[in-house]
Amino acid sequence: MSTVRWLIVFTALALTLAACTGGAQQGAQGPAATTAPAAPAGGAVPTNIPPIPAATVAAAPAQVPSLNGKTLRIATDPTYPPFEYTDKNKNIVGYDVDLTNEICKLANCKVQMEPTSFDNLFPQLQQGGYDVGASGITITDERSKNLDFSLPYLRYGQVVLVRSDDNSIAGVDTLKNGGKTVAVQLGTTNDETATKLVGDKAVKRFDTFDLAVQALINKDADAVLIDQPSALGYMPTNKGKLKIVGQPFTDEVLGFAFKKGDAPTKAAFDAALAQLQKNGTLDKLYQKWLVEFVPETP
Numbered sequence: 001m002s003t004v005r006w007l008i009v010f011t012a013l014a015l016t017l018a019a020c021t022g023g024a025q026q027g028a029q030g031p032a033a034t035t036a037p038a039a040p041a042g043g044a045v046p047t048n049i050p051p052i053p054a055a056t057v058a059a060a061p062a063q064v065p066s067l068n069g070k071t072l073r074i075a076t077d078p079t080y081p082p083f084e085y086t087d088k089n090k091n092i093v094g095y096d097v098d099l100t101n102e103i104c105k106l107a108n109c110k111v112q113m114e115p116t117s118f119d120n121l122f123p124q125l126q127q128g129g130y131d132v133g134a135s136g137i138t139i140t141d142e143r144s145k146n147l148d149f150s151l152p153y154l155r156y157g158q159v160v161l162v163r164s165d166d167n168s169i170a171g172v173d174t175l176k177n178g179g180k181t182v183a184v185q186l187g188t189t190n191d192e193t194a195t196k197l198v199g200d201k202a203v204k205r206f207d208t209f210d211l212a213v214q215a216l217i218n219k220d221a222d223a224v225l226i227d228q229p230s231a232l233g234y235m236p237t238n239k240g241k242l243k244i245v246g247q248p249f250t251d252e253v254l255g256f257a258f259k260k261g262d263a264p265t266k267a268a269f270d271a272a273l274a275q276l277q278k279n280g281t282l283d284k285l286y287q288k289w290l291v292e293f294v295p296e297t298p
Contacts, residue, residue, distance in 0.1 A: 051152040051253055052277050060274030065267050067109040072265070074100055074111055075130035077118040079208040081233055082289040083136040083254075084113075095289035096134040099153060100256075102281055107268035117207060119187040122147065125257055131265060133257035136227065138189045143257070150256040150269040153282060157248025158193055161224040161231045163216060164243045169223055171246020172197065183212035183221035189252065190225040197225075209234075217241055227252075229290055237295045 076084045076096060084094040092113045100111045116124065118135060125133045126146055139149045162169050169175065175182060175197050182194040186205040194203045204221050206212040213234050215221045226234075228248050235242045258266050276282050 049155045050277055051155045051282070052274060056151065057274045057278050060278075061271050064106040064271040064275060065264065067104075067107050067264065067268050069108055069110065070131075071110040071112050072100075072104070072131040073129075074113050074132045074134050075116050075121045075125060076113055076133075076135045077121065077208075078113075078115050079210055080118075080136050080230065081295060082229065082293045084134070086115075095154075095285055096136065098285055098289070099276075099282075100132070100134055102276055102285075103269055103272040106272040106275060109268070118185065119207075122187075122257070125259055128259055131258070131262070132269075136230075136254055137257050138252045139255040140189060146260060148258045148260055148262060148266050150258070150266060151273045152253035152255045153273055154254045154286070156228050156252060156254070158190060158225055158250045158252070159228045159231050159244050159248050160246055161213070161216065161226050161234065161242055162222065162245055163219070164241055166222070169245055172249045173246075175223060178202075180222040181220075183215045183224045184226075185209045185212055189250075190227070193250065194225045213238070213242070233293075233295055 076092065078084045078086045078092045078094075080094075082094050083096045084092055087093050092115065097111070097113060100113075103109075104111050113134075114130060116130075121130070121133050121135055121137075122143070124130055133147070137143075137149075139152060143149070160169065160172055160175065169180065174180065178198065180198065181202050181204055182198050183204045183206060184190045184194045185208060191203065191205060204212070204215060206215065209224070209226060209230060212221070212224050212226075216224050217238060224231075228244075231242075231244050235244075256269055258269075273282075
């Protein structure tokens with residue numbers, strides 16, 4: 001996320017799918033690494049790639065372990081649509097919200113979304129201040145040292161977002177050549193990637209991706225490194241001002257984070273996610289939030 005973060009018109013019309021959070025390394029729970037899917041010519045939307053290996057789904061228990069009606073305190077940074085954002089009625093909504101509700105239907109738990117900043121989410125989760133982290137969180141080896149992660153629920157890649165009138169950047173290779181400043185959200189995998197690509201001094205870090213994108217528009221940065229779903233979301237809400245250049249250049253997966261050793265919650269989430277992939281719910285949420293979703297107009 002970077003995690004990470006206004007998102008997504010994944011319409012099959014003409015947005016190039018090329019979204020707090022080097023590319024992030026996958027944790028032990030993630031599927032085997034593959035090449036990130038390239039954006040099809042003409043801006044067509046790529047097919048959702050099942051994030052959980054088929055063998056894992058097949059081996060999952062038919063009965064999801066019960067959490068006995070527990071209310072889960074779920075930490076989220078609601079500035080990262082379509083995964084989580086605050087709607088016009090001041091409710092936290094999004095892909096992660098719908099998914100956690102679907103999980104709790106199977107695991108006998110209740111969802112209590114608690115807003116926090118992305119960089120505060122991890123230490124608070126480690127200390128037991130929250131039960132679950134759900135904020136478009138990339139599973140990485142480094143994060144897995146201090147937190148446990150669920151099975152992955154979405155696969156994606158990072159992209160380069162630039163101003164629509166800037167033809168000096170063709171993609172990630174241009175950034176590697178130096179001379180460009182890159183805006184990111186602090187503490188995301190995008191932050192890590194940008195630092196490796198252009199060096200620490202050329203990275204501008206912001207508390208949210210909203211601010212990073214605004215810096216790009218204001219010409220205070222040359223590019224934003226961002227997850228491809230998020231990039232597409234910012235384009236329609238800043239119509240004519242932004243474009244994606246190049247293709248996705250990392251292969252990453254999102255998962256839910258837990259305090260180290262919280263085996264019951266992890267087991268319930270893993271079993272539920274396997275069932276939700278098997279019964280088509282993950283595909284339905286992908287369609288709703290990453291294909292059909294239209295951001296609210298500010």
